[in-house]
Amino acid sequence: MPKDSIRxxxxxxxxxxxxxxKAALALFAKHGFAETENKEIAKKAKVDIASINYHFGSRKGLFEAVLIRAHQNLVxxxxxxxxxxxxxxxxxxxxGVFNLITGAARRGERASLQVISRSVIAPGAALETLFKEEARPKLHVILQIVSEITGFPVGDPRLIHCIASAIAPAFLFFVFGSRFPGPFGALTKMPQSDLDDQLTVFALGxxxxxxxxxxxxxxxEKEKAALPAGSFKAPDTANVA
Structure with a gap:
């Protein structure tokens, strides 16, 4: 076969x-993996059903590929x-990390988030593949950044606690998008740079x-360890009223 034909x-x-x-991502987001049949995906993508197994190996392979694509769409x-x-x-x-997160939320990547959210609610092997191939490398990068700020070495379990407390709230913008309920809706009307500044200030604090x-x-603990056995260190009362 000529090279041009191969290309x-x-x-x-x-x-x-x-x-x-793209078709599978949209349908999985709307109906869920279990409720979406291959024939629906093939119809929306305008391909024959056999193409799904040809390109992805199996229905499970397609779902894993969709999860990975959804994660890439977000960050x-x-x-x-x-x-x-x-x-x-x-x-x-x-x-910069917050800018990536809020930027994706402003772009309206709700379908991508919905697909991932559904997989988290009903975790399976596909979610493990997503974490191993896509989420874990990203988490490692964020761990390095938070390590530089806190001084905790990469691998210290406290870093995970820090990320959960400091960065996770930003992902609420994925959940609600421009439809944040009640007075919180004002947050979505803020200029993105102002929102990023606010998230950063509170996270750094x-x-x-x-x-x-x-x-x-x-x-x-170091001072206590240096005390002779049986000695007593008086508590710090400088800030006691």
Whole structure:
């Protein structure tokens, strides 16, 4: 087969695969994986059913590919790595992470979030694949940034607690999008730069307080360990009214 024909075949195959991915993502987001039949996906993608197994190996393979694509639509690993490799300060890097998150929310990636949310509610092997291939590398990058801010080494379990407290709230914008309930709707009308600034300020406050508390505890434990056996250290009453 001529090289031009091979390239054309591959190009057509890539386009078909992309149509299947987009169709499946939209349908899984709306109806869920279990409630969506392959024939519906094939109809929406304008392909024959056999193309699904040809390009993805199985229905499970398609679902895993959709989850990975959905995660990429929200925040890409390349964008996170670019922030981490930059010469920005750790605080500026954190601001950049929030900018990625709120930017995706403003773009309206609700279908991607819905697909991932459904898989979290009913976890299975596909979710494990998503974490291993897509989420874990991104988490590692964010751990490095938070490590630079707190001084906790990468691998310290406290970093996970920090991320859950400081960064997770930003993902509420994915859940509600422009339909934030009640007075919180004003948040979606803020300029994105102002919103990123606010999220960063509050996150840094918590991260720095956590680091300071850990340092104070470590100092206290070191002083106690240095005391002779049987001695007593009086509690600090400087701040007691």
């Amino acid at each position: 054309k075949t591959r190009s057509d195959g890539d386009k078909t695969k992309e149509r299947i991915l 890409s690993l390349e964008a996170l790595e670019a922030i981490q490799r930059s010469d920005m300060t750790p605080e500026e890097k954190l601001h 918590g991260l720095r307080a956590t680091a300071a508390a850990a340092a104070a505890k470590a100092t206290d």
